[in-house]
Amino acid sequence: MERIEELAVGSRLLGHIDGRTTDLADGLFRNRVDAYSNPARAAAERNTLFRELPLFMGLSSRLAKPGDYVTEDVAGMPVLLTRGTDGAVKAFANICRHRGAPVAQGCGNARAFVCPYHGWTYDLAGRLLGTTDKVGFAGLDLGSHGLVRLPAAEKHGMLFVRPKPVGQGESAEVDVDGNLGAIAPDLAALRLETYPMFSVDVVKPRINWKFAIDTFLEVYHVPHLHRKTIGPYFIGNVGTFDGAGLHGRMCVARTSIDAVRGVPEAERNYRPHVISIYQLFPNTILIFQVDHIEIWRTFPDRDDPSRCEVEMAIYRPAETDKPDSYWEKNRDIAIRTVMEEDFPLGERMQIGFESGVTEEVIYGRNEPSLVHFHSSIRAALGARA
Template identity: 80%
Template structure:
């Protein structure tokens, strides 16, 4: 955020701390438990949220060099993302045009992709370079049997993909600024292309994907669930929230924020004391962690509403001379807090949801980010509850 916005958010946070208040949603919000457990709802979400919307994939620095690539299953669609020799990032369905094997696995750097099944090769633009056994495939038009392209775009240091092949005649280009809305200015100000990747962690908790996002959208639970980990460093149940279309920004204060009070407002630097949690619809959380960027993404399982794939990536500043052990410690805190405290509790909540013993959950007025997230989902799904 720019300096004016930083001061305004800082002022709001100090006001909340002094008044023991927090930004409030306009009303309580009730959500049906089936939103977390129903197969039909999960199918609708995969179709409407995970095919039609641009999905954040990674910061551009994760594919820093020509030939860098990564693969991922996006809610049931295998995707290959690669940076070409021209510097452009392209996305494809990671499905060989011969008989459908994934042509690339994991991540790495390559000049071309050779399918592991029968050895057909594709270049970084998805073009089919050649088949093995030329006699058997004589007459096959290579030009029309490249990997199926998916719309991809890179801007503000961020890569997005729409995981749906465009229909014939449809361009399907992604407008990153339209996707980010007013949050584009914040993302630009973060200078994300100056943060190289430090670590990637993946887990598959037995929770609905929305719970994996919910857990980042309120500071109400911090002094309770995290009292032994991050609790002492944050002012719990206190924060600002600003919607940006279906996206949102929540800011929470570290207890160290009191240090700014000794300075006149124009000289205050809130950056070391305020964590910004950006919610990128539908499934990404970008956290400005004062001196590094932590990004969480959650994807629904392709069939079970009670499972998801979660990825946490840490990007560290390029110009930092801190040793790797410092970033490792940050990674460890994030893992211990979320994967050992939030998600294990979430797995027990998921069991409760699937038991059918309760009908609904309630998001409080002090959880405006959560309310906004679930309202945005309902709007995108076209459902009333």
């Protein structure tokens, strides 16, 4: 966030605290509970939100050096993301052109990928370098049997992939600024390229993927559900919200914000007192914490709308004098709060929804970020929502 914006958000938050108000959505939003459990709805979300749109894949430091690669199953699409010898990031379907085995596993650094099934070899740019039986595959045109390319990009220290092959005449580059719209300069100002990854944790809670996002989109619940963990440090039910196309940014205040009141407005430093929660549509929550970054990505299960996979990554500043134990403590707080308080309650809510007793959930005007998220889903799905 740029300095001028930091001051504006800080003063909006103080105004809300003093007036016992918060940013409001235009109206209540009613969502059908089967949006969280219906298989047809889940399929529409996978086919549209998780195929047609660029998805956030992590900060640039996930691919720190030339030759670094990561593989991921992105809602059913096996993805291979590489940084070539020229430093450029490219993405491919991680599917061998012989008989479909994944050519790379996990993550690491490589000069080439040797398919584990029969040993066909591909380079970091996805080109098929050779087959292992020259007679059996005589006449096969290597040039047209490279890995299938997916649009990708690296911008403002972030990696993006659209998990649908590059179409005829289409660019292999994701238009990051076009996709992020008004939120792009705000993210660029965070200097995300300066944060190396510290830790990654993956869990598979029995909740719909949207629940895992919802839990970050309001602080109305913080004094209640989290009263024994983070509750004492945050001002509940107070926040600013700014939508940017399908994306959004919510800012919330720590109780320590009172410390700025004695400082002249133009000199105030809100950084230690305000947490920015970026919702990168559809499935990413990037939290700009006081001194580090916490990123949650959630992916729907391929078969079961009631299940998802959630990844939490902690990135710490490159320049720091804090020991690993300090970042470990931050990781622990995130796990205790979200994975041990939000998600278990979400599992009970998912069961309640599936009981069929209630027909809808209501997002209040005081939960504008939630209203925006679900409105964005409806807009992106069009008539299918």
